[in-house]
Amino acid sequence: MTQARHDRTPAWPDAxxxxxxxxQYVSxxxxxxxxxxxxxxxDRLRAAWLAAVRGKPHATARP
Known part of the structure; x- marks a missing residue:
């Protein structure tokens, strides 16, 4: 039996x-x-940032 490799990279971008x-968007x-x-x-970007700061995935975050 082999152990599955777990990717520790979050599915959402960091803050x-x-x-x-x-x-960049505002500029x-x-x-x-x-x-x-x-x-x-x-607003989507701000929500993704807030989720990243809080360490939670956000439904509309794009990696």
């Missing part, structure tokens, strides 16, 4: 990776009004 994604957006779709994406 620093999500934080960087937020920074690329520029100084213009946010559309509803853009705000939705920013």
């Amino acid at each position: 620093s990776a999500v934080n960087e994604a937020i920074r 690329a957006h520029g100084r213009r009004p946010w559309s509803a779709k853009e705000r939705t994406e920013l």
Whole structure:
């Protein structure tokens, strides 16, 4: 019998990776009004960051 190898890497990104994604998204957006779709994406990123900070997987987090 062999022991299964367990990947200890979480299925969600770490907080620093999500934080960087937020920074890049906001920077690329520029100084213009946010559309509803853009705000939705920013909210998704913020929720993923909060989940990562809390150490919990988030349903909409993208690795």
